[in-house]
Amino acid sequence: MHELSVTESLLEIALRHAQAAQAKRINTLYLVIGQLSSIVDDSVQFYWDIVTKGTLAEGAQLQFQRIPTEMVCLDCLHRYTPDKEDMACSSCGGIHVKIVAGEEFRLEALDIET
Amino acid sequence: MTQRIPIVENIFSANEQLASENRARLDEAHVFSINIMASPGAGKTSLIENTIKKVSGKLRLAVIDGDIATSLDADRASAAGAIAVQINTGGECHLDAVMVSAALQQLNLYEIDLLIVENVGNLVCPASFQLGTHLSVLIASIPEGDDKPYKYPGMYRGVDALVINKIDLLPYVPFNMDYFKRGVEILNPGVITFPLSCRTGEGMETWLDWVLKLGR
Numbered sequence: 001m002h003e004l005s006v007t008e009s010l011l012e013i014a015l016r017h018a019q020a021a022q023a024k025r026i027n028t029l030y031l032v033i034g035q036l037s038s039i040v041d042d043s044v045q046f047y048w049d050i051v052t053k054g055t056l057a058e059g060a061q062l063q064f065q066r067i068p069t070e071m072v073c074l075d076c077l078h079r080y081t082p083d084k085e086d087m088a089c090s091s092c093g094g095i096h097v098k099i100v101a102g103e104e105f106r107l108e109a110l111d112i113e114t
Numbered sequence: 115m116t117q118r119i120p121i122v123e124n125i126f127s128a129n130e131q132l133a134s135e136n137r138a139r140l141d142e143a144h145v146f147s148i149n150i151m152a153s154p155g156a157g158k159t160s161l162i163e164n165t166i167k168k169v170s171g172k173l174r175l176a177v178i179d180g181d182i183a184t185s186l187d188a189d190r191a192s193a194a195g196a197i198a199v200q201i202n203t204g205g206e207c208h209l210d211a212v213m214v215s216a217a218l219q220q221l222n223l224y225e226i227d228l229l230i231v232e233n234v235g236n237l238v239c240p241a242s243f244q245l246g247t248h249l250s251v252l253i254a255s256i257p258e259g260d261d262k263p264y265k266y267p268g269m270y271r272g273v274d275a276l277v278i279n280k281i282d283l284l285p286y287v288p289f290n291m292d293y294f295k296r297g298v299e300i301l302n303p304g305v306i307t308f309p310l311s312c313r314t315g316e317g318m319e320t321w322l323d324w325v326l327k328l329g330r
Contacts, residue, residue, distance in 0.1 A: 002208055002239045005210065013125065085264060086264065096303065105124065109118050109121055110121060114115050114117060
């Protein structure tokens with residue numbers, strides 16, 4: 001899995017914003033992760049503790065907000081969260097569907113000490 | 115003093131920035147590029163090898179080969195007649211824009227019409243990392259089973275074309291094409307599909323015509 005490289009990107013983004021705000025340290029990072037984004041929280045946490053050593057972010061907490069997958073059926077406009085097996089419409093069974101949420105992977109905010 | 119600062123930045127943004135720089139370099143040199151992704155053993159290298167053999171003379175081709183170790187794939191591409199650059203990812207499960215950027219440095223882009231990037235064999239991670247290529251192609255293969263679109267939605271969702279390789283094995287393995295195609299249609303409606311067999315050559319002509327059009 002690629003959690004090491006994404007954790008390094010996360011650190012880079014956090015440090016850039018913290019330095020711009022003249023932070024002394026970073027306390028908390030608020031992450032938004034969609035269910036479909038194939039990122040494992042525990043694995044990010046594991047690398048986070050390693051890559052932050054000696055940086056402003058050392059000891060910072062990671063808060064994960066998980067976004068469930070949400071689909072819309074283009075035939076009957078039903079909105080639903082698909083079960084794991086099948087992403088077809090849970091109301092009419094149609095396959096003309098669109099993913100509207102669940103692919104997020106972003107850093108939403110930082111708590112810093114100045 | 116403690117304060118909260120709003121950010122809202124995509125964690126892949128650094129990669130995506132570099133991917134757009136790669137794209138700009140390719141566009142400037144008029145190189146069309148495709149990123150080929152698949153599970154290990156689906157036939158990425160075989161398809162590339164067959165493609166090189168058939169289009170060389172008509173298009174100037176280069177291949178960037180991503181693998182965790184060895185240069186076996188680049189050797190095959192090079193033996194088939196393309197300019198080939200090997201990237202060893204040293205354990206990383208996917209190619210990213212940084213690796214492709216470094217590989218582009220090793221190529222004279224002005225001598226190339228079509229660049230094929232062969233990603234690391236993996237149905238999960240490569241989908242998340244843009245490289246800067248113009249199109250993404252996924253190779254599915256019959257022995258993998260018909261449930262793969264359902265199990266790896268991220269990969270099936272993000273591609274521009276789908277090759278279904280090893281169709282010569284359809285009589286020998288349980289594979290429900292309707293079930294497979296239904297899963298594909300849910301994730302990627304109307305995606306262009308090339309059923310073929312690298313081994314028998316069936317279906318290769320349609321694929322090669324498409325590739326030739328891309329490179330012109």
